[in-house]
Amino acid sequence: xDPLIPDKLYFKIGEVADILGVRPHVLRYxxxxxxxxxxxxxxxxxxxxxxxxxxLVLRLxxxxxxxxxxxAGAKRKLREEAGIRxxxxxxxEPAPEHELLCEVRDDLKKLKxxxxxxxxxxxxxx
Numbered sequence: 001x002d003p004l005i006p007d008k009l010y011f012k013i014g015e016v017a018d019i020l021g022v023r024p025h026v027l028r029y030x031x032x033x034x035x036x037x038x039x040x041x042x043x044x045x046x047x048x049x050x051x052x053x054x055x056l057v058l059r060l061x062x063x064x065x066x067x068x069x070x071x072a073g074a075k076r077k078l079r080e081e082a083g084i085r086x087x088x089x090x091x092x093e094p095a096p097e098h099e100l101l102c103e104v105r106d107d108l109k110k111l112k113x114x115x116x117x118x119x120x121x122x123x124x125x126x
Contacts, residue, residue: 002058010040010048019054020061030060033071036078 003019017024027047031037037056039047049057059081063074 005051005054010050011054013039013047013049016049016054016057020057022061027057030057034060034075034078036082 003021005019011019013024013027017027020027031039037053037060039049039053042048056078060074060078063069063077064071069077
């Protein structure tokens with residue numbers, strides 16, 4: 001049975017916690033884990049939840065508490081429900097950018113070693 005959500009525009013974190021039957025710190029934690037769940041903040045930095053935020057968190061609570069999904073599984077399920085495709089399972093080959101960065105790092109290490117071996121520059125400045 002879904003809890004009754006009062007008909008108002010914004011809810012504070014304590015109200016949402018009461019509606020959902022969870023502690024406020026759980027809501028704050030879920031904000032860090034689920035990018036779609038970002039309540040607005042007031043000028044005094046209080047979280048302001050809208051009805052759609054509460055509906056999303058109700059779905060999240062159902063996935064985690066009733067259907068026993070893990071956080072990662074719940075993220076995947078919410079993405080599926082939103083129609084966001086998972087990236088194809090690509091082989092574990094490094095991306096071209098990663099290869100380039102590795103080459104640059106190796107070149108810099110060789111240059112550093114060369115400079116350390118050759119010692120300080122000689123000659124006068126003038």
